[in-house]
Amino acid sequence: MKFKSTLALAVGAAIAFSAPPTVAQENKTLKVGALVTLSGAGASWGRGMLEATELAASKYNEAGGIEVGGETYDIEVIAYDDSYKANEAVSAANRLVYDDEVKYIIGTVGSAPILAIQPITEKEGVITMTLGFTSEALSPEKPYTFRPNLTTAEVAQPQIDWVVESQGIETVGALFPNDETGEQIAKDVSASYERAGAEMSAIEFFERDQVDFVPLLTRIMSEGVDAIELDGNSPETAGQIVQQARDIGFEGAIIRTGGPATAEIVNVAGAEAAEGMFVHAGLDPSKDSVNAYITEYEETFEHSMNGFSPFFYDGANMLFQAMQEAGTVEDTDAVRKALESIESYEGVLGELSWTGEDRYGIAHQIDAPFYVAQVRDGKEEIVATCDIEGCE
C-alpha cells in the first residue's frame, strides 16, 4: 500500500513538474483528440474522460514515448469542449479532424453529440471512443466507433435477475418522470422485470419538478408491492422517493438499476432511509487496481474522480496497445481491427473484452465486470459480482 502511494506520488510529481521532454527531441507526435463536455451539465464526466486520457498518455510520455512500428511518438492530447451540445461537437470534430488532423478521438460524453459527429469521423476513418448511452452509437455501419463503458442496456438485466431471485421479489412498483426518457425506461425496465420473473405491477408518472411523492407512494403501496425501482430518476428525485417511501412506512426493497448515483441519493435521503438499498456499482473499491487508480488520479489532479474515468483510462490504453499491435498510427483501419481483436485485456477494472454483436450488430461494446451493491451506513457494499451474462 505504502509502495503504491509512493509510486503514485512520484508519477504525480513527475507529471506536475515535467518539462517538455528533452531526451526525445527526435520523437514524432501522436495527436489524440479529446472531444468531451467540460462546461455545464455533464462536465464532471467529460473531465473524468479527458484526464483519464491524459493520465494514460503521460505514462507513455514519461517512459520516453510510445513505440509504434519502429517509430517513437510523444502523445499529445488536444481537448475541445462540446458543452454537451450536438452542434458544438460538430464544429469541434471538424477542427480536430481537418485542422489538427487527429485520427483518434476520445469522446463524446453525450448521445446526441456522438450521433452528430459520426458522419465526419466514420467517413474519415477516425476512431472514436464514446460514453454516449444511445444504442444507435454502435452499429455495423459505424466500424470506427467504440464504447469502453457499460450502459444500462448491458447492466440492467443481470442486476434485476439477481435482485429478483435473491430477494424473492414478485411485484415491483416504480415512479418515472413523465417524459420521453421516463416512458422509454419504464418500458425497458418493466420488460426486464418480466424476464426475471417478477411483475411491474404499479407504474406512476410524475412531472419532473415534483418533490412530494407521498400521494403516489401511497397509491403504489396500496398495491402491496415487494420492491420499488428508481431507475430513470435523477439522483435528487431518487433520494426524495427513498426518504418519503421509508417515511410512510415502506419496508420492502428499494432498487436502483442504472447509472452511478449512490452518494447523491444517500445525501438527499439520509443514510438511515437508504440503508439496505440495492444499487448498481461500476467499480469495486476493494480491488487493488481500482484503488491505485483512484489514489493516483486524485493525487495528480487534486479533485475526486468520476466513476466513468477508469473505463476511459483502460479504453485509451487498449487503443494505444492496438496501435502498437497494428504497427501503425496512420492506418486506422488496421488499428481498428487490432483493437477489435484485443481479448481479456488486464485493465484497472479487471478483465476486459469486446461484446455487443447480438445487441448492436458489432462487437464494439466493452464487456467489463460490474457489481450489485447494497447501501450500508451510507456506503456501497458489494454483494454480487456481475458480467453481461449474469451476477453471482
Added chain:
Amino acid sequence: MSFLIIQSLVNGVILGLLYLLMAIGFTLVFGIMRVVNFAHGEFYMLGAFAAYFAFAVAGLPYPVAVAGAFGGAIVLGAIIERVVFRPFRGDELSGMIASIGLALILQNLALIAFGPDPLSMPSLVSGAYNWGGIILPKSRVVVILGSMVILAIFYYFLMHTRTGRALRALVQDREIAAAYGVRVELMYPLGLALGAALAAMAGAFMAPLFGVSPFVGGTPLLKAFIVVILGGLGSIPGAVIASMLLGLIESTTSTFFGASTADIVVFALVIAVLLVRPSGLLGHKEA
C-alpha cells in the same frame, strides 16, 4: 378503499399546511407592496441552506437553526426592499421584473457558493405514527407542528399588535393608513422582511423533507403562486382555504388517478376560478 380515502385526505391536509407557510409570506408581500415577488422561492432556498449550515454543519439545535434562518431573512429582506424594490414602489410590472432578476441572481449566487449537488440534511425524526392503519410520517408531523406554532405567532402578531394592525391597514389602503400615522417607510421593509422570513422558515422546516440545493425554491414558489391566485392576491384567509384545497386535490387525485391528472385538475380549477372570480376566492377587487 375507505382506508385509502382517509389516508389521502390526511396526506392532503399535511400537504396543504406545508403550502400555507410558503403562501402566507407571498400573499403578505403582495398585499403590502403590490409586488408579485418571484424571488420568494429563493428566500425558501436560502432558508434551507441557512438551516443546513446551522444544523447539519455547525451542529446547533434545530430551533436555533430555524431562528437563524428567520433572523437572517429579516435582515436580508429589509436590505433588499431598500435596495431593489423601493425604486419600483407603485410600479407593479417593474417590481415584478426586478423580483425575477433578483431570483436569478440569488439562485446563481447560491450555485457559485454551494455548487449544484444536493446536500445532506439529516432528518430530525424517522418512522411513522400508525393510527389504525392511517400513517402519519413523524418527520411531517414535526414540520406541521412547527408551522402551526409559527402561523399562530404570526396570526397573533398581525391581529393583536400595533405593528400588525399597521401592516393590515397598509394592505387595505396605503394612503389612508399613511394619513393615520402608519410609518410607511418602516412598514414596507418590514413587510418584505416578514414575507422573506416566512419563506426562509418554510425552507428551514422543509429542508429535511425535500432536500437542500440551489434549485429547491422553484416548486414551492409555483405552489405558493397557485395558492395565492386561487385564494386571492393579498388575502390571508384566502391563502388558508386555497392551500388546503390545493393539498387535498393534489393528494386525492394523485392517489386515485395519478400525478398528471392532479396537475390537470389543479390548473383547471385555477382557470375556472380566474374566469368566475378573477380576484380569487377571497380576493378584493382592484380599486
